[in-house]
Amino acid sequence: MKLHCEVEVVCRHLPTLGLRNRGKGVRAILSLCQQMPRAGAERDSPPPARLRIATLKDKLGTCYQLKGNIEKFFTKFVDEGKATVRLKEPSVDICLSKASSSNLKNFLSAVRLAHKGIVEVPVSTLNPVKTSEFEKFRIKMVITSKKDYPLSRNFPYSLEHLQVSYCGLVRVDMRMLCLKNLKKLDLSHNHIKKLPATIGDLIHLQELDLSDNHLESFSIVLCQSTLQKSLQNLDLSQNKIRALPVQFCQLRELTDLKLDDNELVQLPFKIGQLTNLRFLSAARNKLSVLPNELKNLLLEHLDLFGNPFEKPDIPVVKLQIPLTLFEFSARTVLSSRIPYGRDTIPFHLCQDLDTAKTCVCGRVCLDSFIQETVMVNLHSIANTVVLLGSTGATEAPIISYYCSVTCCTQSDMRR
Incomplete structure (x- = not known):
C-alpha cells in the first residue's frame, strides 16, 4: 500500500537544543513494508510492518517501526490532505500534506492496524522505489509540441502548473479538468473555440492563459464559478471576443487582465467592481468609449493603445x-x-x-x-x-x- 504526498519529518528535540526544523516538506512515497526473513530462517510469525518514506534522492528510503510505536495521530485536516503521525521512538513527528484525502484516510487506517500488530493490506518488500513512481508526483509539466502530448497516459494528478501550447488543441482536454491541484493552466497558442464550464471546478486555479486561440466569448457560468475566489491572472489576448458578460466583473480577485488583440467594442461597464485589479491591457481592439466605472479603479499599469x-x-x-x-x-x-x-x-x-x-x-x-x-x-x-x-x-x-x-x-x- 502506497501514498504519494509531501512529507516533513520533525524532530521534537530540536527546540530544546535551540535549533529549528527547515520547515519544508519533500515529495515522497510512503509505504508499508516488511523485512522478509532470510532463506532457511524460522518463520514463527510474520515480521511486523514498518513505515517507509522514500524520496527521489533516497529511493531505498527510511523505515520506522510501527507496532506499538505510535503515540498519537493528528487528523483534524485530513479532508485537506494533511495529517501528522507522532512516533515514540525516534521522537519525531511525520507531517503529511498535499495528499489525496481518500488515499490518506485509507493509509492512516492501515497504519493504525500496523500499530496494533495487525497487517490486513498487501505490504511490499524493502526494494528501492522505481524512478517512474515519482513521475506521478510532478508539480510542473510543459508541453510545446504535438509529439510530446500524452495520448495513452493521464496527466500526473499532482500537477500544479500545466502548460500545453502549440499543440493544435481545438477543445480543452477533460483530463486536465481532473487536476484538482492546478494553480496555473496555460493553453496559449492553440485553436480552442469554447471553454467548458468545468474549468470552474478547479478550485485552486490562480492563473489562466488562453491567449492566441479562437475564443469568441467567455461564459457566464465561469464568471459565477469558484474562479470568483481564486483566479488572479487571466490572459484572453489574441482571440475573437467582441464583448464580455456583465457577470465577468464577479471575478473580483483578478489583479492582472489581458484583453489585447480582440474585437471588443466595449469593456464591461461594471469593471469598477474589480477592486483588486492592478494591470489592465486592452490594446488593439475596437473600443470607441470607456465605461464610467473605470474611474473607480486604482491601476498600476493601463494599456489601451490602438483603439478607435x-x-x-x-x-x-x-x-x-x-x-x-x-x-x-x-x-x-x-x-x-x-x-x-x-x-x-x-x-x-x-x-x-x-x-x-x-x-x-x-x-x-x-x-x-x-x-x-x-x-x-x-x-x-x-x-x-x-x-x-x-x-x-x-x-x-x-x-x-x-x-x-x-x-x-x-x-x-x-x-
Whole structure:
C-alpha cells in the first residue's frame, strides 16, 4: 500500500537544543513494508510492518517501526490532505500534506492496524522505489509540441502548473479538468473555440492563459464559478471576443487582465467592481468609449493603445418625469441591496437589474438618465499609461450617467 504526498519529518528535540526544523516538506512515497526473513530462517510469525518514506534522492528510503510505536495521530485536516503521525521512538513527528484525502484516510487506517500488530493490506518488500513512481508526483509539466502530448497516459494528478501550447488543441482536454491541484493552466497558442464550464471546478486555479486561440466569448457560468475566489491572472489576448458578460466583473480577485488583440467594442461597464485589479491591457481592439466605472479603479499599469476612440458627442437625455413604477421599484431594490435572482423574479428583470447604470452621485438608474461622454486623463486611473497613439495622447472618452439634471449640472460645474 502506497501514498504519494509531501512529507516533513520533525524532530521534537530540536527546540530544546535551540535549533529549528527547515520547515519544508519533500515529495515522497510512503509505504508499508516488511523485512522478509532470510532463506532457511524460522518463520514463527510474520515480521511486523514498518513505515517507509522514500524520496527521489533516497529511493531505498527510511523505515520506522510501527507496532506499538505510535503515540498519537493528528487528523483534524485530513479532508485537506494533511495529517501528522507522532512516533515514540525516534521522537519525531511525520507531517503529511498535499495528499489525496481518500488515499490518506485509507493509509492512516492501515497504519493504525500496523500499530496494533495487525497487517490486513498487501505490504511490499524493502526494494528501492522505481524512478517512474515519482513521475506521478510532478508539480510542473510543459508541453510545446504535438509529439510530446500524452495520448495513452493521464496527466500526473499532482500537477500544479500545466502548460500545453502549440499543440493544435481545438477543445480543452477533460483530463486536465481532473487536476484538482492546478494553480496555473496555460493553453496559449492553440485553436480552442469554447471553454467548458468545468474549468470552474478547479478550485485552486490562480492563473489562466488562453491567449492566441479562437475564443469568441467567455461564459457566464465561469464568471459565477469558484474562479470568483481564486483566479488572479487571466490572459484572453489574441482571440475573437467582441464583448464580455456583465457577470465577468464577479471575478473580483483578478489583479492582472489581458484583453489585447480582440474585437471588443466595449469593456464591461461594471469593471469598477474589480477592486483588486492592478494591470489592465486592452490594446488593439475596437473600443470607441470607456465605461464610467473605470474611474473607480486604482491601476498600476493601463494599456489601451490602438483603439478607435471617438470624440465626445452631445449628451443624450432620457429622463422620465415622473419616474415609472418599474424605474422607481428597480432603484429601490438596488439601493436597498435587496437580494434577487431567477428563483424570485423573471429572468428578464434580473438582466435589467444587472445592467443598471450608476450615476456620479452613487445612485442607480435604468431607463431614466442623462448620458454624456467626457474626456478623462487616464493618469487619474493608472500610475503608468501607454500612449493611445502616435500623438502622445493620454486622454480617452468615458461615458458618464446622471440620474437627474441636478447631478449633471453639478458635474459640469466641477469640471
